[in-house]
Amino acid sequence: MKITLNVWRQNGPNDKGRFETYVRTDVSEHMSFLEMLDVVNDDLESQGKEPIVFEHDCREGICGACGFMINGVPHGHRARTTTCQLHMREFKDGAEITIEPFRAKGFPVVKDLMVDRSAFDRIIQAGGYISIRTGSTVDANATPIGKEIADQAFDAATCIGCGACVASCPNAAAMLFTGAKLSHLNLMPQGQPERYQRTQDMVTAMDAEDFGHCSNFGECTVVCPKGISLDVIAQMNRDHLRAQWKLRSS
Amino acid sequence: MQVQVADTPLQSNAPTGDIRTAWDRHRFDIKVVNPANKRKYTVIVVGSGLAGASAAATLAELGYNVLCFCFQDSPRRAHSIAAQGGINAAKNYQNDGDSIWRLFYDTVKGGDYRARESNVYRLAQVSVNIIDQAVGQGVPFAREYGGMLANRSFGGALVSRTFYARGQTGQQLLLGAYQALSRQIADGNVTMFPRTEMLDLVIQDGHARGIVTRNLMSGKLESYCADAVVLGSGGYSNVFYLSTNAMGCNVTAAWRAAKRGAYFANPCYTQIHPTCIPVGGSYQSKLTLMSESLRNDGRVWVPKDPKHCWDEGSGRLGADPTTLGTEQRDYYLERRYPTFGNLVPRDVASRAAKMACDEGKGVAFGGRGVYLDFAEAVGRLGKDGVAERYGNLFEMYQRITGDDPYSTPMRIYPAPHYTMGGLWVDYNLQSNVPGLFVIGEANFSDHGSNRLGASALMQGLADGYFVLPYTIGHYLAQVGARPKSTESSDFKAAEDAAEGRIKKLLGMSGTKSVDSFHRELGLKVWEHCGMARTREGLTELLGEIPKLRERFWSEVNVPGNDRGVNQSLERAGRVADFLEFAEVLALDALTREESCGGHFRVEHQTEGGEAKRNDEDFSFVSAWEYTGEDSQPVLHKEPLDFEYVKLTQRSYK
């Protein structure tokens, strides 16, 4: 296959950045998108030029490290697929592909396609956990949890923290990410004691970062590689409302 | 091959007496740090995988001051996140006769009698606490309709003791540990250093006192001093280049510690997973695991006639498998192992696939692949029935290969997956260097020469949540809190060495990429030290590694500079370490003149072609002491005594 790539190159946070074009005629349709970039990088490196910086690790769609805009869509156009799982057979021979970093104020560009997503860690640190000490728990089967609740909580918990939701949102909101963790924990019996405080704290932390507000575009759920549903945002909003009332009255 | 063997055997420091009460007695006997003094101690934890994150969080809860490091941008992305199948625990919730004793027994036997009994028993004991802990954290394990936890049988176990969260057990367990860690970070008890790579271990007066790191964002070299150093830096499967491990997995932290005196144990015990998606072409960057559970319903076969197989000339993978009749197929596992059939253990299944492909019957790129066929299962269960069991795996397979496994057989081939070997540790998980502790896949401890499915997650979390937090106190209480300063000649020397290495790498201006060397090394190690190993092959490999290393140090090109992000430099450092480490791996394989678990020496097999152990001469752990660049490592032996488990030859006929 012949592929023409327009790649965003930016030397550092303060560099203005520009597109550079790379043409390859030896792309195999069986390559993954990142393997195609590996080939480009391998050539650059052996010529002593700096390879394109992008993040990746597991290459199995689970660590959440990879991700950039492919023709304007986070992770590319194939639904429920991370960049590392996208394969070249999804593109036509002769295709021209534009790749750029996630564009969001909350995710400053570090270099080329690499952005800083540490805001997500700070949101979790604000309350995305159940406060138990190691060894202080009861037997695992002491609290039965209905399969339905367990499955629902699981669906929310599958978030890989890649940031595609933020990148796709016209407001660069982080509601799907935050809502997913809140739904996971707030649905389960173990999560009840801290439910409202957790919601309050995580929403406050989210607001303190450079993320925008949700105005129900719904782009986030479309690009989410794990298909996390907008329900988690609705759930978060309900819990947040109740939290303000409960925390004030207690 | 002659190697120098140390005179005194290594001591495991395991308690004597009844194994069932050993851990309790040990916990009573070891020293405890006064709670009021814990704040005065600082512990460095390298790694934020299941082992590192659980240890860092628990140590912080206990009151220690913790510094935790990982190379990813967030601790949540450690390679543990990718584990699929599940985690074992002797809960016996299914009432099918499981017990601590049975899990202990299965693990020692599954490890082909090359593990330390005392450690394995403790592992089985604390396994039950791990599940309680994870559920308490909100880990959404699979449940039955009645609300109780579900289990499945995994990896040929006769009882259902595996807990799982769909195909994402590692993700959910790691997020549980990450969240516990995040809580401690928020409380100021853990200082987290993401995007920071450990480049060296610092030893002062014979004790591990700190590390030298490189900040992967700024490029700055930094030193950190502590009262103890814990390595939870994962396994070294990427020495093969192609493996199921994440791209960043490396041996650097462990190897740097080894070069500072920590013994490297059983490096030749590597696990090859039988069901992975085969290599598709020379560009291949990693291999994807397909869950072992697929063998419950899939049938493995190759065409009998090589002309229906891979054709080098045309690049054709094989004849359309659906057109081949039963008489044209060789269901070699069912033929050779009538009792276990497609469910033989990992090492047996892997070797059988290699053998079929060696005979020219491979059906994937390069002749390296066999069929895993679901036609019979679709007939029996219907497409929906199969989808219910394996839907997400089939989808993943189709996404990667473009083939639909409901209508055409999958292609699979074994791939490096896990490393049982690692830094040597005693019963306290302390290496031979006082103050250096090693946990998770990075140590060698519990799996002998073969790990059972769903036991790595168990071990990583056992180490981090329930073992290390106690045993490290014993060490700390004895040495007392010491001043923490990086202003000493030891720190300075280690920093200078790291800086020198970086300068040297950046000074290289050859014409080859870093990856090209990694690939070349991987191919050689896979060829001669992979699924089947021979004296000649290993000897050849030992001759070739130094040459490749030499070429690396003259032909590689590492562009960019040492300020800011430089991914080429990061990879170059790791590949340079693999190029050194591979030698001790090959040496270990060459000197272990027996076959056991994942280590198969062609010279040592039964008439039926199965692994043949030599208990008489090789019932020991091989722990290698680094002695310098141009000299051979010294072998330290830890004898293995089996008091509780009877040694037998495994048979799956």
Ligand SMILES: Cc1cc2nc3c(=O)[nH]c(=O)nc-3n(C[C@H](O)[C@H](O)[C@H](O)COP(=O)(O)OP(=O)(O)OC[C@H]3O[C@@H](n4cnc5c(N)ncnc54)[C@H](O)[C@@H]3O)c2cc1C
């Ligand atoms: C595809 C796959 C599926 C698996 N499925 C299962 C399963 O179903 N059940 C099971 O029990 N096991 C499974 N395993 C094995 C299991 O996942 C691993 O053995 C285990 O997760 C290792 O955990 P760890 O904490 O020791 O290391 P890791 O999770 O690898 O963590 C290593 C940590 O060390 C850090 N690190 C490494 N080097 C450095 C350095 N130089 N400087 C700073 N930080 C460093 C990394 O950043 C990371 O945080 C699977 C493995 C794979 C590859």
Ligand code: FES
């Ligand atoms: S590299 Fe891990 S999700 Fe893509």
